[in-house]
Amino acid sequence: MCGIAGHVGGRVVAPLADGVLDALRHRGPDAQRTERRTTGSVVADLAFARLAILDLSDAGQQPMSSEDGRFTMVFNGEIYNSPALRGICERAGHRFRSAMDGEVILHLWEMEGPSALQLLNGIFAVAVLDAVTGELFLARDPLGVKPLIYAEADGELWFASELGALLAMGAPTGGADLVALAQFLSFLWIPDPRTPYAGLHGVEPGTVVRWTRDGSSVSRYCEPLHPTESPPAVDPEDAVEELRSRLTDAVRRQLLSDVPIAVMASGGVDSSLIWWAAGDSVERAYTIDWAGTTGGERLSEDAATVRALSDLLGTPVTYVAGEDASGDPPRSGDLFADPAHDLARTISRRAAGDGFKVLLCGQGGDELFAGYRRHHISPILGQLHLGGLGMKAERVIARCGSGLGAEYLARLARAASERDPFASYMQICTYSTAADRARVLGCTEQEASNDAVWRQHRVVFDALPAGVSFLRKVMALELAVYLPGLGLAYIDRASMEHGVEVRVPWLDLELVRWSLALPDSVLIRGQRAKWLPKELAARVVSPQVALRAKRGFAAPAHRVAVGRAPGSRGFRQGRYFALAASIVERHCAGASGHERVPRPPST
Known part of the structure; x- marks a missing residue:
């Protein structure tokens, strides 16, 4: 690297x-x-x-x-x-x-x-x-x-x-x-x-x-990574065993190295399966540990699960304090407002200090096997259209509710107000309104409209095979746009800032192509999202890992952008928007240490 x-x-x-x-x-x-x-x-x-x-x-x-x-x-x-x-x-x-x-x-x-x-x-x-x-x-x-x-x-x-x-x-x-x-x-x-x-x-x-x-x-130079239009039926038991074999092969290929290897562990399904598959080839695990309160987000549960995995797998663990994250701009010059970047950078800094140049991580498993809550609800989003009633419900929830649960319900109501299934899904993923964006950028709402910011997503979405399910369409959208734009980008910049290479075995090309030919029935099974990796984790790692509620790789929302007015979209989204706004202001003022960037003009 x-x-x-x-x-x-x-x-x-x-x-x-x-x-x-x-x-x-x-x-x-x-x-x-x-x-x-x-x-x-x-x-x-x-x-x-x-x-x-x-x-x-x-x-x-x-x-x-x-x-x-x-x-x-x-x-x-x-x-x-x-x-x-x-x-x-x-x-x-x-x-x-x-x-x-x-x-x-x-x-x-x-x-x-x-x-x-x-x-x-x-x-x-x-x-x-x-x-x-x-x-x-x-x-x-x-x-x-x-x-x-x-x-x-x-x-x-x-x-x-x-x-x-x-x-x-x-x-x-x-x-x-x-x-x-x-x-x-x-x-x-x-x-x-x-x-x-x-x-x-x-x-x-x-x-x-x-x-x-x-x-x-x-x-x-290669065909787009699109899902198969009419995937053949597979026996769920056979699919679990096939995943076991293919994941093990992928991890083995990615152990190619003349220097020691460690693993970035979160206690979740994806990183735990990577850790298990690598076995004695990884010399240490690193995880974030929050000492203080994390509110209702329960982020401190990650470290507890990693402790149990360390006992099971026999790998020593270094617990890195989440509070040590610096909040400094990326040295690369990129813009990231997701705290996951800073947490990954904090782990990488510690790993580099311990002499490690290579970390394995679980990035990509959610995108391949329907691991996000928005994947679980996508079949509903493709069919539910409430129009103006959805907008009214959003306002009521936002006025009367608080915390992450109310925020998510408001997002669902807003999504259900859209007639277009694509727009409905994008509302789930969007942290601000055109008015919020225009206020920060000093431009018109039309210039910062949803149509403008969703344009790349729309191009990718419209090019997908017509015959695939809506679930598969949104997963393919995230594989093509979200993953390289955020998940892989922040991992690369965060780790390479300290001379550490992060490898992503879930994104081994052979494993990815196999996953794209799987039917929806082994992605969401019995109302259980991400069924296939969870089932494998329950068998080879621990039922505790498989049954855990998904936690984002995140900082407690109340620690984000302290002292700034939040955006209009709820608890966590509002705080993250406030952080993004502060980064844009700093970037446009040239405070990143690079050339001065003119503020976008008003029109």
Whole structure:
């Protein structure tokens, strides 16, 4: 796992020097390197900051070139099926200079070109320069686990793992992106391909950007991860055993490492099953422990469950105080208002201090197997339309109720007021009104409308197969938009801020594709959501884990944005919106330590 950056164009620019490497150093503290390549009229500068995990020798250093020198690569990630791919390359006559997993990309590229990306099972962001054609290719893994951001202007392209490195290179930002900031106030994160800057764009998962002096194009290198339209019936018992086998295989693949591995544990189903499957291969577990009151959210139960799991699985645990979370802005330059980012960063800081470079975590299990409460109610949302009655019910509940229960009922009532099932579901996921957003951004409600902030979700939703269930549609929406935009993004930035790689075995590509062919009957069974992983957890880990009510990876709501007026949407959503508003204000004032960002203008 590493940090990468680069610039390509028709002019010689100042070499990528200390400023760029300093912006990447936290991602790759073990070694840093820059290199310039000239191909005809094209000049390319590449930067690399290394976190050495496989092949700790200098042989794994990058930028790395193919045997004949035609292709040069900078790569961030892990290729979990690299042992098998290495064998393919060697049988074709290719010689490896290192044991670093990413080297297989270079040799496969020599044989297959960009089609080589289809063969990879892993988490990656990669840039490949072709010295013969002068082309540059940027690609990102199908699920968007690893970040890659770029900018283009006047026949030039800049790219980097993080916003901060692009700013350090002087990439043209284009000023503030009003819609992106409105999305942030809606969801607490910004969906790809937008960023806080109008001129900086994320490479979308499963796509490749091809740059030439004449411009760039974007294409998919793999099929979208869509659910099967008419999945075959499966025996529930067979499905449990199949999950056991496939999850064990996925975890085994992701134990590929020359350094010790630990696990990020929450006491929930997903991380507990990862912990169980990894067995003695993980040397320690880390979890958040809240010493003070967490109100009615019962977040302190996580640590109690982890203690029981430690006794069962025999792994020592480090309990990290939730109160130690710093609240500082991400070093990457991203915007996150979900406290999960800060908690993951606190765990990563402690793990790095203990000498760990790799953590396993349970991210992705909910998206694959219907683990959120909104998944459980989605069949109802697809059919229940109360119109104005729903809006009246929301107002009554908001006026008379308090706490998380009343907040959720108000969200359901608001969702039921929508005629469109898509809009109904999005209301569940949206933390603010257009009026709230317009007030913070100083723009019109139309500019910050639901239609504007939901646009990327709508594009993905409308492209899904017509014959899949509404449950499957919303799960696919979250896999494609929510997971890379928030869950994977905050885990990457939080951990890499301290030079720690977080691996996500639930998102092993083979396991994901198998899950997309499962029928709804093993996702929600007997009114029990996430039935399949829970059933497996009850058998191989503990019934206590399987039967626990789901807890978010969160800070107590009363600790969030203290002293600021909450938004209009209830207890937790209101406090989180207040935090998001404060982050936008700080960002627009340029207080993040990067270039000043103009406040979006009123119109």
